[in-house]
């Protein structure tokens with residue numbers, strides 16, 4: 001944002017309500033994205049899929065944040081869970097100054113759980129000292145494969161950094177939600193599925209919940225550039241179902257997904273005939289954790305997905321093969 005009006009810096013980016021789980025119970029959740037100075041990493045190199053810095057402003061001050069909180073309070077209806085997002089790290093004192101933290105928690109007095117996001121480097125004993133006991137932290141690990149994290153996500157921290165942060169949270173009994181990215185760029189569909197499943201296996205024992213975030217093509221990102229050239233296709237919903245199904249096997253950790261942009265060209269999608277049905281099943285499973293919710297899903301496009309997985313393997317490419325070959329492509 002080149003110039004920031006007072007109205008902008010004093011307004012949360014957005015507010016909405018949804019449902020989530022606290023201690024195995026489904027609860028109403030209040031979600032607010034606060035406008036902050038933004039993720040420091042996005043100003044350096046930034047993650048390849050991330051366009052969040054467009055929602056930030058370098059001009060936001062502590063008093064602006066307090067006005068944003070007052071505005072959020074007007075919409076808060078006593079929901080048991082509150083999620084505070086910042087398009088960056090809540091625990092970065094440059095984004096949420098330490099003196100503002102108590103105001104955040106007191107604004108949502110009725111909440112049993114306050115979830116916020118942070119990069120791993122800010123999750124330290126020193127930085128968590130005195131943090132409200134209702135806190136839960138979400139960390140975007142994205143993938144537990146070091147090389148993919150470095151080259152296909154460009155995360156700017158390592159799997160070891162995440163593991164250390166998870167240990168800090170565990171010692172303090174602060175619940176951890178781990179985000180995993182389904183289908184970073186440059187991976188074939190099958191490699192993306194296998195990597196996400198391996199990452200669930202790694203992160204689940206360290207986490208209270210694992211959220212699978214299928215790539216949503218955001219504006220002004222490397223992923224968008226690849227997508228526009230036909231070198232990237234967001235993951236199939238069949239891939240997401242596969243990751244949830246196989247990832248859930250053998251773990252008591254909640255495995256969930258709430259895809260943004262699901263069923264659109266920029267988000268996780270199959271075909272017009274089945275997108276809504278499958279997104280509904282994913283949502284049901286995310287709460288029930290009952291694998292039966294993912295059974296019996298059928299559509300003609302499933303064969304196309306399976307065929308593409310094989311074809312990409314054969315051709316040794318991660319490009320959006322269907323977009324290049326169009327009608328010449330007969331799969332299944």
Ligand code: SF4
Nearest residue numbers: 039042047050087088
């Ligand atoms: S994905 Fe998170 S860590 Fe990466 S640039 Fe965006 S806000 Fe920062």
Ligand SMILES: [Zn+2]
Nearest residue numbers: 271274299301
């Ligand atoms: Zn379909």
